[in-house]
Amino acid sequence: MKIVVLTGSPHKNGTSNTLVNEFIRGAMEAGHTITRFDTPFLNIHPCIGCDHCGMNGPCVFNDDMPNILDTILASDMIVFATPIYYFGFSAQIKSAIDRFYSRNGQIQRKHLKSAFIVTAWNNDNQVMSAIEKHIEILIDYLNLExxxxxxxxxxxxxxxxxxxxxxxxxxNLGKKSNTVTSRLG
Ligand SMILES: Cc1cc2nc3c(=O)[nH]c(=O)nc-3n(C[C@H](O)[C@H](O)[C@H](O)COP(=O)(O)O)c2cc1C
Incomplete structure (x- = not known):
């Protein structure tokens, strides 16, 4: 498979990047091709909701995002790796997700496989509850498997x-990413 990885932490050796490196190691050993985009180090303007794209066309911002979107649309799987920032995705990766808007229908029709890696400081029962719900709705809305x-x-x-x-x-998530695996939370 062609796998695109979006990361959301500015800590290059932080927790989410350490785990995503393991995902990539497993996926490469299984023969998959990885293209990685570290969103905190890229030029990704937040969506301004101008609707110039009409959810299916060129965005007014000609930054790094058109290339990321082209790569996503040429891939079989997308992986999101983020630290929890106030119980959600980091702003850096969320800005990239918001820019999916200009290719929304194309992404839905791709029926991409997906995986999510999330890290948090707290260790209580509720710290992941909001992002888990967000991820669940995103999977459904974007027609991800x-x-x-x-x-x-x-x-x-x-x-x-x-x-x-x-x-x-x-x-293991990387290594077995062409089969459905279980969640570890
Ligand atoms: C702006 C900001 C907001 C954060 N919000 C939360 C939070 O709501 N809950 C939590 O448990 N940790 C929170 N954290 C801590 C990080 O999510 C946590 O340390 C994570 O493991 C860092 O991952 P990284 O090393 O990949 O950046 C926050 C950190 C920052 C910088």
Whole structure:
């Protein structure tokens, strides 16, 4: 498969990037091709809702997003990796998701496979509840076939201390991403 990975953390060696690196290692070992976009380091203007695209046309912003969208539409799977920022996606990756608007129908018709990797500082029962609901609705709305999620709670900004079971779950998600796997949260 061709897999496109969108990351949302400015911490290059942080927790979500550490887990997504494991996903990529597994996916590459399984023979998949990866194209990675680290949204915090790219030029992605937030959608301004001008509707120039009419949800199916060129965006007024000729930044890095048209290339990302072309890559998504030429892929079989999309992976989202984000730290929790106030119980949701980071603004950086959310800006990229909002820009899906200009190719909304095309993305829905692709019926892409998907996976989600999310990390949070807190380690309580509610920290993931809002983003889990958001992800569930996004999967349905974008007509994605989700193959799995890793929801890792209790981590700061360094990936070094991440527990083995989350690393293994991310690796296995990549390795077995052409089959439906279970969620680890
Ligand atoms: C602006 C901001 C908002 C955050 N909001 C939350 C939050 O609502 N809940 C939480 O548990 N952690 C929150 N965090 C902590 C990060 O989600 C957490 O440390 C995460 O593991 C960092 O991942 P990273 O190393 O990939 O950046 C926040 C961090 C920042 C910078």
């Amino acid at each position: 989700n193959v799995g999620m890793v929801l890792a709670k209790g981590y700061g900004y360094t990936g070094a201390g991440i527990e083995k079971h989350y690393m293994e779950a991310s690796y």
